[in-house]
Amino acid sequence: MIRLASFALAAVCAAISLPAAAQFAKPEDAIKYRQSALFVMGQHFSRIGAMANGRVPFDAAAAAANADIVAEMAKLPWAAFGAGTEGGKSKPEVWKEAAKFKEHQDKMIAETGKLAVAAKAGNIDALKAQFGATAGSCKACHDSFRNQ
Numbered sequence: 001m002i003r004l005a006s007f008a009l010a011a012v013c014a015a016i017s018l019p020a021a022a023q024f025a026k027p028e029d030a031i032k033y034r035q036s037a038l039f040v041m042g043q044h045f046s047r048i049g050a051m052a053n054g055r056v057p058f059d060a061a062a063a064a065a066n067a068d069i070v071a072e073m074a075k076l077p078w079a080a081f082g083a084g085t086e087g088g089k090s091k092p093e094v095w096k097e098a099a100k101f102k103e104h105q106d107k108m109i110a111e112t113g114k115l116a117v118a119a120k121a122g123n124i125d126a127l128k129a130q131f132g133a134t135a136g137s138c139k140a141c142h143d144s145f146r147n148q
């Protein structure tokens, strides 16, 4: 039993310390994973956008719940851009300009964190402003790193 438990622990530790690319069985899985994470994030972000743009009535609790999901999802895609996972809509610059790509990731994670804070303030104007700043961080990265 102890031996089984220590084997399981060793396997978990190895999984955590492996390079990100090795966490996906194949490159297509990494591409699907990052596209899925960005899709889910986009769905919840657009629900906030609908409120920010006045297409649906402002609902503070819904905005806060959606913004929390956006902020969590924003952390996920990046581990799936490892070496050997070129493809999808990604431009080669993702791998050629890794430092710049990382700056965009960090900026987007920071903006979505601020969006979650703004959404909890229950103030539509603060939400609108931070929705715009967050969308700007999405767009800036897409302009340089995503094929349309």
Ligand code: ASC
Pocket (backbone or CB within 6 Å): 042, 043, 045, 046, 049, 135, 136, 138, 139
């Ligand atoms: C969205 C969404 C994006 C961004 C981007 C901002 O709602 O899905 O990718 O905003 O369009 O320009």
